[in-house]
Amino acid sequence: MRNRLIRAATACTAAATAVLITASPAMACGGLVGENGTIQLTRTTTLAAYHDGVEHYVTSFEFTGEGTQVGSIVPLPGVPTSVERGGDWTLQRLEREVNPPPPAERDSFKAVASSIGGVDVLLQTKIDALDITVLKGGGTEVGQWATDHGFLLTPDAPEVLEYYSRRSPIFMAARFDAAAAGALGQRSGDGTPIHLSIPLDRPWVPLRILALGRDRDSVVQADVFLLTDHRPQLLTGDQGLQLARSEAASSALLDDLRADKGMEWIPQQGWLTYIKIDTPAGRLTHDLAASVNPFQPPVKLDAGITSPNDLINTLTAPGQNTWVLPATIAATVAVAMVVFQLGSARRRSLFR
């Protein structure tokens, strides 16, 4: 079983790196803050699973072998209780779920409490060749921290960091240690999956950060997977997000995910949502809000929707229209009323 998954993961990774190797710096579901301002245009994959009040956020950072000060900043919806190496095949297994191959192809966690220039360094850890720091602070302060620590922020970074800090002043800065990567034998394209556990009242997923540092017309491509106990209600303020799958997660998928390292928490049943992002960076200006409470819609603010003029996109799947049920009920009631009226008229005429 494990060997089968590893083979599948290798195949999927190879397919993904066909587009990864063309550019230089590292990337995850975060904004690049590379040393020379160059930006990698790749498809990224993220899992945001919500179970028992905890968002499990799994993403991967690719080592490209170039640069010494290359990293990403990822806004987080809350303070993580743990940051650890993710399993080896979770993201690849999810990719395989939605893009199956042809049949023939078948640490240590160090909590710190220091404050530097208005930024609280909540924790620091090293995972493989990645130096990870979780920060709490305003956009300006976090940006200043990143600048002071050798990151070159792109010109849109001040506004984007401010945008996120207004909702959640928690950020994860991740940087590849090129020397450590070399010592570990990492090669260009090797990924380091990171798994964060974040207690939250309701989940949301940062998406706007994917456009950081890109020209407005460059296309952002990403795969976002949600795994929730029940079918979630979704909300975003952008077009360009396609709900490609919304279905009960198969037992095979859940079993495979549960077998991966650190993924024992995967429940026996769940709902899989697969969202494909394929949109110009200039149009990716909001995030993804979700609600797993059927009686509470997603919170607009979680999606970064603050203006009544903002677009509201509830992400319905092809063939799944939110108006179908209300329209059916309305039509049924209308027909019943017509039948009742006809029956009444007929009874009246009979008694005359």
Place this chain on the structure above:
Amino acid sequence: MRRARAALPTGLLALLFLAVIAGGHAFAGPNHSSSAPLGPGEITVTLTIEHSHFSPERLRVHPGTTVRFVVHNTDPIGHELIIGDAGVHQRHEAGTEPVHPPRPGEVSVPASATAETTFRFDEASGDPVVYACHLPGHFRYGMSGAVDIITG
């Protein structure tokens, strides 16, 4: 730290430059109304940088005005102020100078800092005068403003 400038094709830069001029930047400064050109003589203009944009984004001056620019950078990243015509901006967009000492029309502004430079606006030569930041990607992001030299 030496920063590599993203070299833009000359034609593209010229187009961007013209777009800045034709873009119709709003008069954003509270002290610089469109109806009152600044100068002549020596005056002080305060430029604020926020989210990688200048405010105000357009100025009007009389010929012969020497402007002392006081630049407040509220961003957590470094910027620069370069003032001049298309040739000046072409040179800086393609250049590799990471830091500009304060000299007329050029100054680097570190993160969350204030810097000053001066520039004398002579008779309009027909070439538009623009102020901009040429750190990698900043000009393309829209970090520029225009100066109208009002004659008569």
